[in-house]
Amino acid sequence: MxxxxxxxxxxxxxxxxxxxxxxxxxxxxxGETVVVRVDGEEYARLPLDEDAELLIEGVNGGTNLLIIKDGKAYISEATCPDLVCVHTGHADELKSIVCLPNRVTVSIEK
Amino acid sequence: MPSDNSKLLIKRIALCGVMTALALVFGYIEHLVPFPIGIYGIKIGLANLVVVVMLYTMNWQSALIINLARIFISFLLFGSATSLIYSLCGGILSFLVMLLIKSIKKPSFSVVGVSICGAICHNIGQILAAIFLLDELRIGFYLPILIAVGALTGTLIGLVALPIIKHPIFKKFKE
Missing domain, CATH: 1.20.5 (Single alpha-helices involved in coiled-coils or other helix-helix interfaces)
Incomplete structure (x- = not known):
């Protein structure tokens, strides 16, 4: 060295x-809006301050279960093998949740 | 009887095969034991250790062949078409930059500096591929985090490579 x-x-x-x-x-x-994109296309837009659940249908039939609770958005279940999206935890303005196998991204935007 | 020259060639080919297998095993171990922090795509880069060692002990051609063989074989064994694109973008960018940094004479970097740049560029290549594939510019926010992490994992790999490239066994494969 x-x-x-x-x-x-x-x-x-x-x-x-x-x-x-x-x-x-x-x-x-x-940011106060949760934006879900599949393969780059906008899939859903949800307010961060309302609790909600959304089953995202990604490419190739894969799904991710998005949970919005207490002003936080995270993926609780997914069909992808690596589950990186689940382990990522809460999304924030700097940290999007990305699921590469299903081509799903969840980001917090204005 | 084979001449000394062809004996050397045979030794080198065997070394390349063994090193490719080692790189694949390293990649597989990292696949089995993911880095336990919640940031996407962080690895120590063990497979790059093999590439760096070959870059220093043999020549760039062998290192490049091993790098590409590793990427394609691990794609055939465990990967998807998308993962191949990510691996190729990271692997090729990282290799080219390591070659460039190694050739810089002033200031000259040791294997540690070369490994740091390789790790950083591997992450940059993958982020660029992700931005392009997912059409999502915001992934670029990962860049500073991944660059910092790359600098640290690259240092680790470089420090491990430092004693390995000095090992006398590699002299057997030189002319």
């Missing part, structure tokens, strides 16, 4: 942190 490696590592981390901070300051706490 050389000095240049350390310099590279620290500058990359610093830049990533600054960009993340700017994104967070711009977007966090400003």
């Amino acid at each position: 050389r000095k240049s490696d350390l310099l590279l590592l620290s500058s990359v981390l610093a830049i990533a942190l600054i960009v993340f901070g700017i994104c967070a300051a711009l977007y966090l706490g400003k």
